[in-house]
Amino acid sequence: MDIIQFLLASQSGTPNPPSSGAQLTDDTTTRQAARRLASLPRNLIQGRRRIRRKWTGFIGNRRMWVGQSVLMPDRTVGWIRKVVRGLAVVRLNQYDSDGTPTHDYVRADDLIPWQNPDATLLGARKRGKKENYSLLKVEAARANGKMPTRFGRRRGRPAKNKQTNLSAVSALLARMQSTRHGPRLLPELMSAKSSRFG
Numbered sequence: 403m404d405i406i407q408f409l410l411a412s413q414s415g416t417p418n419p420p421s422s423g424a425q426l427t428d429d430t431t432t433r434q435a436a437r438r439l440a441s442l443p444r445n446l447i448q449g450r451r452r453i454r455r456k457w458t459g460f461i462g463n464r465r466m467w468v469g470q471s472v473l474m475p476d477r478t479v480g481w482i483r484k485v486v487r488g489l490a491v492v493r494l495n496q497y498d499s500d501g502t503p504t505h506d507y508v509r510a511d512d513l514i515p516w517q518n519p520d521a522t523l524l525g526a527r528k529r530g531k532k533e534n535y536s537l538l539k540v541e542a543a544r545a546n547g548k549m550p551t552r553f554g555r556r557r558g559r560p561a562k563n564k565q566t567n568l569s570a571v572s573a574l575l576a577r578m579q580s581t582r583h584g585p586r587l588l589p590e591l592m593s594a595k596s597s598r599f600g
Contacts, residue, residue, distance in 0.1 A: 472514060485510055491507060
């Protein structure tokens with residue numbers, strides 16, 4: 403699946419406007435924004451990206467990735483294809499007569515990285531807020547820390563790789579240099595070196 407097609411399905415230029423004519427409260431607006439964000443398809447499988455990001459050039463001091471949404475100078479939404487030396491290739495939400503998506507060449511300084519208004523709204527609501535201290539959460543975290551790990555898992559960071567036995571490697575190198583049968587000792591040397599990564 404192309405990353406552009408995925409983003410076309412998951413993002414739109416503006417969020418859906420409120421359906422009622424009456425003025426909605428802040429809580430209702432926030433709730434609707436959270437629901438729209440939750441309804442977007444996720445590019446994750448077990449916490450890992452299903453489609454890896456391919457990084458390209460910079461817009462300002464921010465590095466962009468292929469498929470990232472940007473605001474064009476006319477305030478329409480496009481998707482980055484490539485940014486090189488201040489020039490960006492942007493895919494538009496328009497198609498030719500034969501169904502091929504159109505692209506435009508724009509100065510990178512004229513583009514603005516697009517931010518989802520719903521995510522901006524939720525982030526603004528959290529700004530300056532501090533979570534209340536909860537003794538129940540502290541006790542739950544301590545209880546979870548005492549639980550055994552799942553089958554096949556280890557607690558903490560993975561163990562470091564085995565270190566190479568440098569004395570054995572140097573002895574093999576000396577034998578290879580001092581005898582005519584150096585190539586015969588090569589597999590033994592490679593196995594000693596590979597133990598570092600085993």
